[in-house]
Amino acid sequence: MAGHIQDRWFKTETNSDGKTIRAKTDRHGTGLRYRARYVGPDGTEKSKSFRDKELRLAKQWLVQIEADMSRGQYIDPRTARTTFRQYAERWVKAHTGEINSREAAERRLRLHAYPHIGSRPLGSFKPEHIRAWIADLEDTVPAESHRRIIVGTVSAALSAAVEDGLLSKNPCRARSVTLPKPGKPRVDPWTPVQVFAVRSGLPHRFQAAVDVGAGCGLRQGEIFGLAVDELDYEGGWLTVGHQLKRIRGKYVFALPKGGKTRDVPLPKSVASVLRGHLKEFEPIDVTLPWRTPDGPFVTKRLIFSGVEGGHVRVSHFNDHRWKPALAAAGVIPARKAGERYASAPEDGMHALRHFYASVLLDAGENIRALSSYLGHSDPGFTLRTYTHLMPSSEGRTRKAVDNIYYLKT
DSSP states (O other), X not given: OOSEEEETXXXXXXXXXXXXXXXXXXXXXXXXXXXXXXXXXXXXXXXXXXXXXXXXXXXXXXXXXXXXXXXXXXXXXXXHTSBHHHHHHHHHHTOOSOHHHHHHHHHHIIIIIHHHHTTSBGGGOOHHHHXXXXXXXXXXXXXXXXXXXXXXHHHHHHHHHXXXXXXXXXXXXXXXXXXXXXXXXXXXXXXXXXXXXXXXHSOGGGHHHHHHHHHHOOOHHXXXXXXXXXXXXXXXXXXXXXXXXXXTTEEEEEOOGGGOOEEEEOOHHHHHHHHHHHHHSOOEEEEEEBSSTTSOEEEEEESOOOTTSSOOOHHHHIIIIIHHHHHHTTSSOOOOTTSOOOOOGGGSTHXXXXXXXXXXXXXXXXXXXXXXXXXXXXXXXXXXXXXXXXXXXXXXXXXXXXXXXXXXX
């Protein structure tokens, strides 16, 4: 057994006859009687105290410590007293990747995790605590897909705590914990009639943005960050090298989502629209920080600009340009006097990417190529999102067999 157990109520003494006896200490009958002690892997002594009649528990505790050390699962009791919030705040601060991802994680934890489990010491976590927390989330977060993202963030922090030696197991991964199910939104792409109706409802200076989204599959930030030097009219390619991004209310230029640039086929029809747009609306030089608000400044000659001559301010565009066009096209209800337009999360400019995907799949384009053009890191994600839009195998089978029989006859 690792370490030893000290009995604080008795001490060993030698009497006048030279015999060893047990004598009561000044603490006899008061306080915690047993103190289990051991030396941890870091060379420092650790201890835990137990009440009278808990000698067996003290021994079991030391046996468990020894077993954890031999299995490489030992957790320092002092670090285990670190609360979830204390650790998660450090974890978020050291979070690598895009700053927006870090801020989104911090917001989820602050709003939905800390009020419930933030003060709980890491070493005390059990699956029952996670089950209770997930049940409480149902009252404040109606969307199951959103709850899953929140739980995923907490699980990621707890997994990091396991790797850092503050926790032996991630309670979110226990078999008794049922995670919220991922959302399964069925993508219903717009029809060409809807696309061109929305385009017609936009001010003339923004209409070509619809062609870039529907004809090249760019995201909104990529459209409004598109620069003149990213168009290759002769080769028929469009390079997505950066995006216009908003971070903490400030705009920056940054790499596209996923941190990868990509080349997308530039159809002649879209190229023609862009040529016409640039003749009517002079491109503008915009200087913004790179990646973060305090990053180095870079200048891009942008194709799309706001009415006042600067870069497009996305939130203003969405509320005052895009939604009125949606309403004019009948995609969303018209706004009532004195009220704002209804929320339309499925009908943002991202709907143009869905339309683009549906057009390519209907034309027989393969998933891997579509995934590359859309900037997805995993073709499997593209397949899961758009598989229902692919031409049916039944129809191809009937056509192939019929062609053989018609040739024979």
